[in-house]
Amino acid sequence: MTYCLGLYCREGIVLLSDSRSNAGMDNIAVHRKMHVFEAPGDRVICLLSSGNLSLTHTVLELIEEDIQAGKAAHDTRHLMNQPSLFETARYVGSKIREVDKLDRAYLEKDDFRFNIHFLVAGQIGTLPHQIYYIYPQGNIMHADTDSPFLQIGESKYGKPILDRGFTSEMSLRDAVKFGALSMDSTMKSNLSVGPPIDILCYEKDALRVCHQIRLEEGNDYLKTIRQRWSAGLAELAKTMPELEFPVAGE
């Protein structure tokens, strides 16, 4: 399973992804799901992926092929020369559609779903920063201040904490905390989501990646928030008022 999360803030963007991949419980591996492309001063593009690993890998290979082709022929359309983040997201969608043509029919013959989702986040030049959600059909949507987070993969366990407290107005430092708690909740309830955890915190208008970290299994920060959040939640639950039942019968 996979959990990737994009938090849209007025001050920038926070992105998180786990790295566990499994084909059955007896086949578990580590695969990076966050891919950062940077042209400092011009643009930062970050891709997060979930779904069938062969599909996401093929999309990433096709994207890389185009980037390499672009070095030889300047009119080649590729990930890093689109005029806007919207066009960049549409470009990633077009690569998903290429893989659809390559592989979907063969997968479906053996009852595998064409399961692939991407988040495309970042900023280009003086345009606003943004996060896009790319569907398996290649169509897209984006975050906004009313719906300031986007999730792909195992999204449900990590949603309640975001629904309760995350807003696009909060500082990037606080958004990182909410993202880490959402990730921790997902790892706690679904063992097929796990470390290393990649976290990127992008300050708007930086046009370069300044804050990025990979937290390995057993990392102190992960352990600390796991312990403090669990203890705090259990304590908080007990401070809730008692439910008064009506007196029965008689």
Add this chain to the structure above:
Amino acid sequence: MTYCLGLYCREGIVLLSDSRSNAGMDNIAVHRKMHVFEAPGDRVICLLSSGNLSLTHTVLELIEEDIQAGKAAHDTRHLMNQPSLFETARYVGSKIREVDKLDRAYLEKDDFRFNIHFLVAGQIGTLPHQIYYIYPQGNIMHADTDSPFLQIGESKYGKPILDRGFTSEMSLRDAVKFGALSMDSTMKSNLSVGPPIDILCYEKDALRVCHQIRLEEGNDYLKTIRQRWSAGLAELAKTMPELEFPVAGE
């Protein structure tokens, strides 16, 4: 959608169910999903149901038919004359298998899944109290002190809070709080789960229902825990330590 929850405690059992039913977002109704059968001094049996409403209704009608038949003929096997809760759960499973024979093929012709789950909870005489989970295939499993809660329906949003803090050792009063918070988290993140909320709190060896309540939409207790839990969580999240990113480049 539906959310039903059974909490197994050493002191007894806490059960919760929502009452919202929908066939598409434009067809929403209220249906009770908690059904209590009581023979004071002898046994308390509570059924919680999720899935296709026509299937769960048919199971409940068949169960009621058997109870009525039992009044005429004492050797009729029915819900309230089984020697143990295990046999009671197996009996409910046998009713699901009857409905399978009646309806499954017709549903599947139109691509409806045979979707039906039950929880069967309670106590009979001097036997231990217990909660059983009944699958659509009619087979069963039960809760225990290692896995002290069972959920049916929309289970993921309400699981994190239980994973963090609920144990079978806690008092029934605290278990009610955890159950209410789990229900509230589910309602917050999935609008197709909603009030009235039925809550039953069974003290072991009571062999009668003493604590049962229905909380309607807008109920003060529901509003209070929604507000205090949301505020408390947001506050708690901000007390988490800040993540220190490594200093970039140079």
